[in-house]
Amino acid sequence: MLILGIDTSCDDTAAAIVENGHRIISSAVSSQNEIHEKYGGIVPELASRRHIEMIWPVVDDVLSNASLKISDLSAIAVTYAPGLIGSLLVGVCFAKSISFVNNIPLVAVNHLEGHIFSIFLEYTPQFPFIVLIASGGHTCIYIVSDFGNYTEMGRTRDDAAGEAYDKVAKLLGFGYPGGPIIDNLARKGDPSAIAFPRARLRNSFDFSFSGLKTSVLYHIKKNPDTRKEDIAASFQAAVTDVLLARVREISEKENIMNVALSGGVSANSGLRNSFRNAAAEKRWELYLPSRSLCTDNAAMIASSGFYRFKRGETADMSLNPKAYLPLA
Numbered sequence: 001m002l003i004l005g006i007d008t009s010c011d012d013t014a015a016a017i018v019e020n021g022h023r024i025i026s027s028a029v030s031s032q033n034e035i036h037e038k039y040g041g042i043v044p045e046l047a048s049r050r051h052i053e054m055i056w057p058v059v060d061d062v063l064s065n066a067s068l069k070i071s072d073l074s075a076i077a078v079t080y081a082p083g084l085i086g087s088l089l090v091g092v093c094f095a096k097s098i099s100f101v102n103n104i105p106l107v108a109v110n111h112l113e114g115h116i117f118s119i120f121l122e123y124t125p126q127f128p129f130i131v132l133i134a135s136g137g138h139t140c141i142y143i144v145s146d147f148g149n150y151t152e153m154g155r156t157r158d159d160a161a162g163e164a165y166d167k168v169a170k171l172l173g174f175g176y177p178g179g180p181i182i183d184n185l186a187r188k189g190d191p192s193a194i195a196f197p198r199a200r201l202r203n204s205f206d207f208s209f210s211g212l213k214t215s216v217l218y219h220i221k222k223n224p225d226t227r228k229e230d231i232a233a234s235f236q237a238a239v240t241d242v243l244l245a246r247v248r249e250i251s252e253k254e255n256i257m258n259v260a261l262s263g264g265v266s267a268n269s270g271l272r273n274s275f276r277n278a279a280a281e282k283r284w285e286l287y288l289p290s291r292s293l294c295t296d297n298a299a300m301i302a303s304s305g306f307y308r309f310k311r312g313e314t315a316d317m318s319l320n321p322k323a324y325l326p327l328a
């Protein structure tokens with residue numbers, strides 16, 4: 001079965017063709033970084049306009065790279081929630097149109113479920129597994145008991161981890177997205193140079209990153225001469241410690257040894273190393289997707305769409321995007 005996945009939930013226009021839920025035939029992501037860079041974050045209206053320009057070329061690209069025609073597709077899977085509503089609208093309207101005109105089934109995919117399915121593109125994970133999704137819009141931990149069976153264990157109460165990375169990069173005078181910039185700087189810095197706070201919410205596996213961000217702001221104001229590399233490394237260590245600590249606690253409480261990471265922040269080298277070390281120490285089975293599958297892509301949407309399509313879960317022309325939609 002060949003599924004075309006489409007994702008326009010945020011600032012990347014992505015399309016991919018995936019065979020039987022796990023083999024990527026072709027995948028393309030058109031990044032908008034150069035548009036949003038000077039603003040230090042995503043400007044939603046500019047994102048939607050760019051999606052309109054790019055959606056056809058990106059879909060054309062994945063079809064021609066795979067030497068396929070639209071009529072060869074078994075289904076079209078599109079992200080319909082959650083995300084920026086104007087951006088989602090472009091992908092959903094496009095997918096509905098080509099589905100209707102070509103009489104190909106349409107499948108609606110939750111972007112967060114897509115991130116979970118990025119793991120299935122490279123691994124055959126054993127259920128149940130714990131998944132940490134840390135991206136620019138979301139930071140949450142789920143237990144995945146089966147396909148489509150998710151229990152939310154914790155979530156951020158304020159900023160997402162990626163959002164914190166982007167804001168700290170902006171404070172340090174860098175552009176968007178800040179995550180990869182901080183990641184590179186941190187390699188040359190001392191993670192113990194500054195003791196940034198590690199928020200711990202009582203009786204909960206939830207996160208809070210806004211205090212950490214404010215703490216970085218005050219540190220820069222009071223100590224303008226601190227090396228940016230040390231700020232980056234110390235900030236990264238604080239984020240990583242908090243994310244790893246919650247996953248460890250959930251693993252111990254639930255006695256689950258299968259752990260997966262997803263979302264843009266999972267591309268972070270410090271986070272990946274810390275999770276690899278914890279996996280070796282705790283004897284976890286760690287499912288760590290390649291960096292290009294951590295950040296937004298459409299192969300993960302096609303993979304999730306495949307499993308939904310197999311269960312007969314198709315959408316019709318009444319499908320509308322939703323800015324907010326919890327997974328569990």
Ligand code: KG4
Pocket residue numbers: 010134135136137138161162163165166177178179180183263264265266267268269294295296
């Ligand atoms: O998953 P994603 O591509 O889009 C969302 O669904 O949000 O995640 C984007 C986020 C951005 O905040 C970006 O700064 C962050 O992931 N990111 C990173 C790294 N690469 C991307 N954060 C830390 N280290 C990285 N290497």
Ligand code: ZN
Pocket residue numbers: 111115135263264295296
């Ligand atoms: Zn995402």
